[in-house]
Amino acid sequence: MARVYNFSAGPSVLPESVLRRAADEMLDYQGSGQSVMEMSHRSKTYDAIIKECEALLREVMNIPDNYKVLFLQGGASSQFAMIPLNLLTGSGKADFLITGQWANKAYQEAARYGEAKVIASSKDKTFSYIPEWDEADFTPDADYFHICMNNTIYGTKFHKLPETGDVPLIADVSSCILSEPIDVSKFGILYAGAQKNMGPAGLTVVIIREDLIKEPQACTPTMFKYSTHSENDSMFNTPPCYSIYICKLVLEWIRDEIGGLEKMKEINEKKAKLLYDFLDESAMFRGTVEKKDRSLMNIPFVTGNDELDACFVKEAASAGFVNLKGHRSVGGMRASIYNAMPIEGVEKLVAFMKAFEAANA
Numbered sequence: 001m002a003r004v005y006n007f008s009a010g011p012s013v014l015p016e017s018v019l020r021r022a023a024d025e026m027l028d029y030q031g032s033g034q035s036v037m038e039m040s041h042r043s044k045t046y047d048a049i050i051k052e053c054e055a056l057l058r059e060v061m062n063i064p065d066n067y068k069v070l071f072l073q074g075g076a077s078s079q080f081a082m083i084p085l086n087l088l089t090g091s092g093k094a095d096f097l098i099t100g101q102w103a104n105k106a107y108q109e110a111a112r113y114g115e116a117k118v119i120a121s122s123k124d125k126t127f128s129y130i131p132e133w134d135e136a137d138f139t140p141d142a143d144y145f146h147i148c149m150n151n152t153i154y155g156t157k158f159h160k161l162p163e164t165g166d167v168p169l170i171a172d173v174s175s176c177i178l179s180e181p182i183d184v185s186k187f188g189i190l191y192a193g194a195q196k197n198m199g200p201a202g203l204t205v206v207i208i209r210e211d212l213i214k215e216p217q218a219c220t221p222t223m224f225k226y227s228t229h230s231e232n233d234s235m236f237n238t239p240p241c242y243s244i245y246i247c248k249l250v251l252e253w254i255r256d257e258i259g260g261l262e263k264m265k266e267i268n269e270k271k272a273k274l275l276y277d278f279l280d281e282s283a284m285f286r287g288t289v290e291k292k293d294r295s296l297m298n299i300p301f302v303t304g305n306d307e308l309d310a311c312f313v314k315e316a317a318s319a320g321f322v323n324l325k326g327h328r329s330v331g332g333m334r335a336s337i338y339n340a341m342p343i344e345g346v347e348k349l350v351a352f353m354k355a356f357e358a359a360n361a
């Protein structure tokens, strides 16, 4: 069996030990005689899985007691609507930092349900940096302030947070959740599609401060109310059962094999440094992002020559380094090095890039 090194931005690589465990338990989950995919979500066996998943997430992320954890569907993209529908009920205003396509989608969707204001944007340079902001521009009575913490497509990350005072800070953490410790108490809501760092697609995790679960706008569909899911412990309807089970295995892997998020961060910093150091010294390849704003998870780079980029992506794939083609809006290459990418994968990629550079100089 040949496993490739998969640099996909999402859905993305999962820890091999998680996949092996899932395979072992596929036909007969812990003596139940069924796969987790087949069992009732109301069964005792499944109830233990979802409860354990939540308990592990709380433990690994150190989530305070006054936050609810919701396991939803619809992707991070549904949150772009769910957040304004549930939160734009006071002044009806929200502030946004536009750092890429996802941040912009959250803004555009909110503008359908209230008054959405752009505080700063980095669109002028293809989102290759995190823009400066001026607190004087913040809306003092906003219902929330939204950021996309790690910009998957462009490879930037917030290294400092806007100080929003009493206005709840909401962050899309789809591509950086579980990559390093995060102080949950600084946020009103954290949300993430699971398919980058938590498990398979189909699961969306929402971590929400309890006081933000309130009566939404009148038109809000039942399935889009946070209260619906909170009151029913994410069991109002059938949850994404199998994705939650894999997420539980991933969390066990982080806790028991990695040793928690501090350790995960150390490993991720080591991996990112390997690639960034090479990009900084290479005469052929260069990173596309301002150094101060670099992401730990998504690393876009180019040669400056489209043909050479295409040739690199093709040869890399033949050598077992797959999904390195950059997002269509940026071009070039992007290596997504999520938690489950082993350090050898990055070491070998860098060695391959060095050899490619020597051969094509």
Ligand SMILES: *Cc1c(COP(=O)(O)O)cnc(C)c1O
Binding pocket: 010, 074, 075, 076, 077, 078, 102, 148, 150, 151, 152, 172, 173, 174, 175, 193, 194, 196
């Ligand atoms: C992938 C991604 C999304 C979209 O997630 P879906 O689950 O496909 O809706 C949104 N935001 C960020 C930061 C992402 O990386």
